[in-house]
C-alpha cells in the first residue's frame with residue numbers, strides 16, 4: 346500500500362514540477378545508457394539484454410484534491426439524471442472489483458483484448474513505431490493493473506513506459522511489479538484524472554522523445570460523445586505532434602449479451618457500483634443506505650450504450666457533502682456508461698478529434714477492435730490511402746457490427 350497524500354493536498358499546477366510520491370525523479374546512469382543504446386533503431390538490434398537492476402518505478406501523485414472531488418460530486422448530483430464521473434468507481438476496492446469483473450464468464454472484453462494484444466504484439470509494435478525516431482515513450486491512459494501492456498513493451502522496447510491512472514492504491518504496486526518484470530524499460534506512474542490534464546508533467550523520461558499512446562479496455566465508452574471527442578483531442582495534445590494512439594474499442598452486440606456482461610450472475614458488477622456509495626459515505630460524509638438502491642445495467646439502443654445505475658427502491662432523502670438530496674422511487678443515479686462503436690462510427694469520431702485511423706485489428710469474433718490512430722495533420726502522406734487497413738486474428742471476412 347502506498348503512503349496516502351495528506352488530506353488537504355492540492356493538484357499540482359501543470360506549470361510546476363509535481364512532487365514525487367515515492368522515489369526521486371532522477372534515474373540511474375544505467376537506465377539512461379540503456380535508452381541511448383536503442384535510439385533510432387526499431388526493432389532494437391539483437392533485442393535488449395537484461396540490465397543490472399534499475400531504480401524502482403517512480404510515481405507522481407496528481408490525484409484530484411478532496412475539494413475537486415466534492416465539486417464534481419455536487420455537479421453530478423445536480424444533473425438530471427444524476428450522474429457521477431466514472432473514475433469515482435476506482436478507489437482501492439473498486440480497482441480490486443474491476444479486476445474481478447474481468448474474470449467473470451459473461452465479461453469477455455478483458456480476455457479477448459488481452460489475447461489479441463498478446464497474439465499481435467510484434468505487428469502492433471511495428472505499426473505503432475514505424476518511422477518514429479528517436480525511440481519513443483509509451484504512455485498508457487487508465488492503465489489499471491498494467492496487465493495488458495507486457496507483450497507490447499517486449500515487442501516495442503520503448504525508451505520509457507508511463508502509466509496514467511486515477512487509482513493510486515493500484516498504480517504504485519502495479520508499476521513496481523512491472524518494473525521488476527521489465528528492468529530495461531524505465532517505468533513512471535502518474536496518478537491523475539487524464540480527462541483533466543493539460544499536459545504531461547515535466548519529467549526527464551518524457552523530454553525530447555516522441556510519444557505513443559495506448560488506451561485499452563474500451564474506457565472511451567465511459568464518456569458521452571462530446572466528451573469522447575474532447576478526450577481524444579486532449580490525448581492528441583498530451584502526446585504531441587506526430588504521435589500515434591493504439592486504442593481498444595468494444596463493438597455493439599446483441600443487447601442480451603451486453604446486459605449480461607454488465608450484470609454478471611456472481612454480482613461483481615453490482616458490487617462495483619455499490620462500492621461507489623460506500624466511497625461517497627466515507628469521503629463526503631454521506632449516509633446512503635445501499636439496501637435502499639438496486640443495481641441496473643440496461644442497453645440504450647438510441648445511444649449505443651449500456652447505462653449502469655443504482656436505482657432508488659423508494660422515495661428517500663440522502664445526505665451528502667453537507668446537503669440533502671431527494672430521490673424519487675425508481676430514480677437512477679448513473680454510475681457509468683459503456684458506449685459501443687462500430688469501426689465506422691469510431692473512425693468518424695476519431696476523424697472529428699484530429700486523428701486519422703490507419704489500421705484496425707479485431708478478434709476472431711469481431712467483438713472488439715484495436716484501432717491504430719495517427720494525428721491527422723502529420724500522417725496523411727506517411728500512412729497512404731484513405732481506407733484504413735483491417736486485420737483479423739482469423740480469416741473471417743470483415744463485417745460491421747449492427
Ligand SMILES: C[S@@+](CC[C@H](N)C(=O)[O-])C[C@H]1O[C@@H](n2cnc3c(N)ncnc32)[C@H](O)[C@@H]1O
Pocket residue numbers: 431432435440443455486487488489490493509510511512537538539540561562563564
Ligand atoms: C475499465 S478500467 C480499464 C483498465 C485497463 N486499462 C484494462 O484495459 O483492463 C479503467 C481504468 O482507468 C482508470 N480510470 C478511469 N477513469 C480515469 C480517469 N478519468 N483518469 C485516470 N484514470 C482513470 C481506472 O482507475 C481503471 O484502472
